[in-house]
Amino acid sequence: MKSNKSAVRYATALLELAIEHNKVELIESDILQLLAVANDAHDFQIFLNSPLINIDKKIAVIKQIFKDFNQTTIDFLSLVTNNGRESVMLDIAKQFMSQLKAHRGIVPITIISAQQLEESTKQSILAKISSSVAGTPEITEEIDSALLGGFIVRMGDHQIDASVASQLKRLKQQFV
16 A cells, blocks of 8 residues: 555656646656556566666666656656665556546546447446546446446446346345
């Protein structure tokens, strides 16, 4: 939990720095590339988490891998590494992207269903929940065959569960 709090704080500082210096798009691009490298190369995550590699070596490797990054981003990644927080660097990057979406007024909405929903169904769901969305919705769709039917909508801390599996579970609990 402590690493999550520090990731939020570092991400907030980076976002404020990006806004202050009018480099939001540049830093966003760098952070997306950092996340892509981390997703593609599991070795990079192992490298960041390794206590055997000293800080100077880590900073040198980061600068070499990401030599096309904006200097502000490089300086920030160096700061994170110098402070011994390189193990939460990817959490910081994810938090930065989440905070950037919130800053732009984008609300991530996940719709989970048993099978691919038709566009009209997605639009109907979106129309019903749009009154509770303050901002521009960004819809992500996931498939979970365990739901049997229906759907689950997640918006931040809120969840609407209209799945058949959930209804069957509630019915079973009533009988027991």
